[in-house]
Amino acid sequence: xxxxxxAQTEISVVEKEDVTLDCVYETRDTTxxxxxxxxxxxxxxVFLIRRNSFDEQNEISGRYSWNFxxxxxxxxxxxxxxxxxxxxxxxxxxxxxxxxxxxxxGQGTRLTINP
Amino acid sequence: xxxxxxTPRYLVIGTGKKITLECSQTMGHxxxxxxxxxxxxxxxxxxxxxxxxxxxxxxxxxxxxxxxIRTEHFPLTLExxxxxxxxxxxxxSSESGGGYTDTQYFGPGTRLTVL
Numbered sequence: 001x002x003x004x005x006x007a008q009t010e011i012s013v014v015e016k017e018d019v020t021l022d023c024v025y026e027t028r029d030t031t032x033x034x035x036x037x038x039x040x041x042x043x044x045x046v047f048l049i050r051r052n053s054f055d056e057q058n059e060i061s062g063r064y065s066w067n068f069x070x071x072x073x074x075x076x077x078x079x080x081x082x083x084x085x086x087x088x089x090x091x092x093x094x095x096x097x098x099x100x101x102x103x104x105x106g107q108g109t110r111l112t113i114n115p
Numbered sequence: 116x117x118x119x120x121x122t123p124r125y126l127v128i129g130t131g132k133k134i135t136l137e138c139s140q141t142m143g144h145x146x147x148x149x150x151x152x153x154x155x156x157x158x159x160x161x162x163x164x165x166x167x168x169x170x171x172x173x174x175x176x177x178x179x180x181x182x183x184i185r186t187e188h189f190p191l192t193l194e195x196x197x198x199x200x201x202x203x204x205x206x207x208s209s210e211s212g213g214g215y216t217d218t219q220y221f222g223p224g225t226r227l228t229v230l
Contacts, residue, residue, distance in 0.1 A: 035218070043203060045158075045221035089155050095217070102174070103148075103219055105158045 002027045004094050006106035013082055014114050021077045021109045023092030029053075031097035034068065034075045039089040039108070051075060082113045118142060121206050121222035128196055129230050136191045136225045138206035145211040147189040148219060151175060152203045164189055165211070196229045203227070 003026040013019050025034065036048040049059065051068050059066050063080045079086055092106040119140040128134055138147065145166045150158040150173075160173030164183040178200070179193050189208075193200055203226050207219040 033217075037221075042223070043226065044223040045205060045207075047218060047220060050218050091158070102160055102163070103158075107157045108155065110155060 002029075002032075002094050002096060002104045004092050004104055004106035006090075006092055006109050008109045009107070010110045010112070012112040012114060015084060016081050018078060018080050019082050019111065021079075021090050021092075021111065023075045023077065023106060025073050025075065025092070025094045027094060027096060029096040033095045033097075035093040035095070035103070036066065036075075036077050037091045037093065039091065041088070045091070048077075079111075084113050084115055087111060087113045119206060119208055119220055119222040121204075121225050123225060124223060125226050125228075127228045127230065130195075130197055132196050134193050134196055134227070136204055136206075136227070138189045138191070138222060139187050140189075140208040140222075141187060142208065142210075142220075143186060144208035145186065146209045146217070146219075147183065148207040148209075149173070149179075149181060149189070149191050150205040150207065151177065152205060152224075154203065158205065162191065196227075198229045201227060201229050 005024045032053045034051045038046045056068050065078045067076045089108045089110045091108045093103045095103050122137045147164045149162040151161050152158045159175035161175050161177040162173055162181040164170045167183055170181050179191050181191050203224050205224045206222040209217050209219045
């Protein structure tokens with residue numbers, strides 16, 4: 001069975017602080033894909049990043065960076081110099097390579113950036 | 116990035132009414148999905164389709180039904196709405212081919228309230 005755990009239910013920081021959102025996953029597949037999505041108050045899910053299990057290179061996109069570590073089954077997301085517009089619920093998700101290839105979502109982390 | 120549309124965005128309706136939530140995408144994606152989400156909570160897959168005339172139930176049992184007569188259109192129907200159906204419904208689509216290309220892109224969602 002596949003499972004994604006986002007242990008941080010809510011995080012609140014002051015603007016310009018750095019913040020890391022944790023994601024731990026479980027899967028028996030040797031090939032799998034990890035995703036992060038952002039859900040702002042308007043409700044839509046915005047795709048942020050996809051990472052393949054065979055590519056452990058960390059990625060940086062502007063103020064966003066992702067740290068993928070297979071040894072600890074983690075795919076953490078860091079926002080540097082946070083801004084109020086970063087306030088949203090963030091979801092980590094996992095998809096296996098075989099079978100129905102369904103996305104399994106974590107419970108989400110509600111991030112609030114205070115001015 | 117996929118162009119995927121959902122209507123209506125908001126719907127308030129009385130118990131017992133029949134409703135259809137519309138979802139359309141213009142990217143020619145073969146795969147389409149319906150998720151149910153309580154506000155700020157994790158997403159649960161309720162239906163998916165891998166192509167025309169193909170529909171499957173997801174992980175969360177739902178009284179809704181779906182159809183896939185055209186590639187671009189994946190409507191969800193509730194024959195008799197109940198207050199327990201109050202939720203947000205998110206539609207998504209992705210390419211076929213699996214692997215690296217199979218990222219799901221989401222529509223803006225429909226927030227349904229049944230009185």
